[in-house]
Amino acid sequence: MGSTEQTLVLVKPDAVQRGLIGEVIARLERRGLQLVGLKMMRISEELAGRHYAEHREKAFFAGLVGFITSAPVVAMVWEGPGVVGMVRAMMGATNPANAAPGTMRGDLAVSFGMNVIHGSDSVESAEREVGLFFTSDEIVPWERTLDRWIIE
Numbered sequence: 001m002g003s004t005e006q007t008l009v010l011v012k013p014d015a016v017q018r019g020l021i022g023e024v025i026a027r028l029e030r031r032g033l034q035l036v037g038l039k040m041m042r043i044s045e046e047l048a049g050r051h052y053a054e055h056r057e058k059a060f061f062a063g064l065v066g067f068i069t070s071a072p073v074v075a076m077v078w079e080g081p082g083v084v085g086m087v088r089a090m091m092g093a094t095n096p097a098n099a100a101p102g103t104m105r106g107d108l109a110v111s112f113g114m115n116v117i118h119g120s121d122s123v124e125s126a127e128r129e130v131g132l133f134f135t136s137d138e139i140v141p142w143e144r145t146l147d148r149w150i151i152e
Contacts, residue, residue, distance in 0.1 A: 006036070006077050006139075007084045007120045008129035013071035014114035016040075021074050024117060027090060027104060028078055032150040037077030037130075037139045043069050051132055067113060075133045081151060084126050087119040 011024050029035065043051070048065040055061045078087060092103025096115050099106035109115045120126035130139075 004079055004081055005083045005123055005126065006079050006130055007087050007126040008118070008133055009076045009078055009087060009120075010068075010118040010133075011074035011076070012114070012116055012118060013067065013073060015108070015116040016072050016074060020108060020116060023108065024074075024104060025076070028076075028087070031086065031090065033078045033080045033083055033086065034142075034144055034147075035076060036079045036141060037134050038074070039076075039134075039138065040072050040074050041133075042072055045069055047132065051129065063113070077130050077134055077139055084120055084123055088121065091117050091119050 009024070009028070011021050015021065015024060025035070045065055048068050049056070051068070052061060052064050055064060080086065090104060092099030092105035094105075094115060095112045096105040096109035097112075099109070101107060104117050105115050120129050
């Protein structure tokens, strides 16, 4: 089996409000990725500020924070070989107008600001973001017996 990575996935407030939590989870499970952390939460302004820290000086920062704190999100940690890149590909382009059909944003989103899902953009970002949203005891490693049918 290849080396395993973890990534943070957020089902954003728009998708929670639209009842798309199960759709997002189902797509990731069907791909063969393994869920190891899951919780519904309200993101505080403080956590949002740390999560979007690289955008703090940009004009759209306040809007990002306002949106992500506007309603509950579902925060998840997914695991698998190359999981960061796989989730990014499954999400589609940040702007749903440019997202390919078959991707989550291409199938489920219309506007740039309400684009359904967040996924870490690199292994380094994933490590940082997982640590922001989950404590180590909230990550549940488990042996999935069908991995031999998914991962070489």
